[in-house]
Amino acid sequence: MSTLNERPAPGSWRRIIGQRNLIVGAAAATLFLAAACSSGGTEASNEVAQGKVSSAVAAASTSNEDRELAADFELELYGNADHSRGDVVHLSDFAGDPVVLNFWFPSCPPCVAEMPDFETAYQDLKGEGVKFIGVQLLGLDSVEDGQEFVDSVGVNYMLGPDQTADTSGEIIRKYAVIGFPTTVFIDRDQRIARSWSGALNLEKLEELIQEIVN
Numbered sequence: 001m002s003t004l005n006e007r008p009a010p011g012s013w014r015r016i017i018g019q020r021n022l023i024v025g026a027a028a029a030t031l032f033l034a035a036a037c038s039s040g041g042t043e044a045s046n047e048v049a050q051g052k053v054s055s056a057v058a059a060a061s062t063s064n065e066d067r068e069l070a071a072d073f074e075l076e077l078y079g080n081a082d083h084s085r086g087d088v089v090h091l092s093d094f095a096g097d098p099v100v101l102n103f104w105f106p107s108c109p110p111c112v113a114e115m116p117d118f119e120t121a122y123q124d125l126k127g128e129g130v131k132f133i134g135v136q137l138l139g140l141d142s143v144e145d146g147q148e149f150v151d152s153v154g155v156n157y158m159l160g161p162d163q164t165a166d167t168s169g170e171i172i173r174k175y176a177v178i179g180f181p182t183t184v185f186i187d188r189d190q191r192i193a194r195s196w197s198g199a200l201n202l203e204k205l206e207e208l209i210q211e212i213v214n
Contacts, residue, residue, distance in 0.1 A: 037108040037180045067191035070099075070184070071174040075135065075160040078147045082156040085147070089133070089158060091190065097129045098212035099186040100205075103177045105137040106149040110199040111181040115155055117202035121209065122157040130209060132157035137180060138168045187212040 072092045079085030091099065102118060104111035122132040134157065136146045143161045150159055162171045175184060179197045185208050187193045193212050200208070 037110060064187060064189050064191055067187065067189075067193060070101075070186045070190050070192050071171075072190075073171045073174060074164065075133065075158070075171070076163070077158055077160045078150045080150050080154075080156045080159070083158055091133075091186070094131045095190055096188050097131050098188055098209065099131045099133060099190075100209060100212075101175075101184040101186060102132070102134045103137065103172060103175070103180060103182045103184075104134055105139075105180060106141045106145050108180045112149075112153070114181060114199040114201070114205075115153060117200065117205055118157065119155045120202055121205050122155075125209065125213075126157075128213065130213065134159035135171050136161045137172060138163055183208075185209065185212050 070091060072090055074088060074090050077083045077085065077087045077089060091101075100118075100121075104115075106112065118132060118134075122130075126132075134155070136159065138161050141149075143163065146159070146161050162169055164170060175182075175195075181197075181199055183196045183200060183205075184192055185194045185196070194208060196208065
């Protein structure tokens with residue numbers, strides 16, 4: 001188990017893929033506590049977004065009317081090949097498009113391990129209007145660490161820190177995220193179809209995306 005004071009050396013983000021799981025409690029200025037960085041994957045229904053976290057496997061709702069509305073948020077982006085640093089986006093900007101919302105942080109090995117597959121899916125599906133958004137937990141890693149990570153790994157979908165002018169962790173609290181990585185699949189009506197806690201491979205990621213594309 002890693003301690004809160006341990007961080008990979010600068011420029012070593014690629015080498016943390018395959019390391020042992022990291023269990024973290026990160027206390028930010030808002031006193032938000034995040035834990036359970038795990039490489040395992042479990043499904044959760046809309047209960048995750050409502051703060052009623054269940055360990056049971058639940059199928060996605062097939063009826064849009066039964067799905068909970070996804071909370072809107074504002075995110076200032078990191079710079080990469082497809083997006084300019086400092087650009088600001090809102091979830092509501094993408095109404096009508098399927099959205100894959102991923103919660104991560106650089107020192108979480110499972111978060112890093114799944115990112116090449118997210119990049120592959122992003123490149124394959126961006127022509128179809130599927131949006132990928134990565135929200136970084138702050139605490140163990142800083143905003144500077146996040147931009148360094150993006151530069152080093154070369155991911156090009158939208159990523160940014162969960163930080164506003166006066167607080168941090170607001171988006172993570174809205175989605176009741178307790179484990180990292182967590183991925184929320186949002187349909188064209190901006191309703192939550194499914195949440196997945198744990199790392200995803202490309203095959204499973206593409207399977208779950210089909211639920212919000214169709």
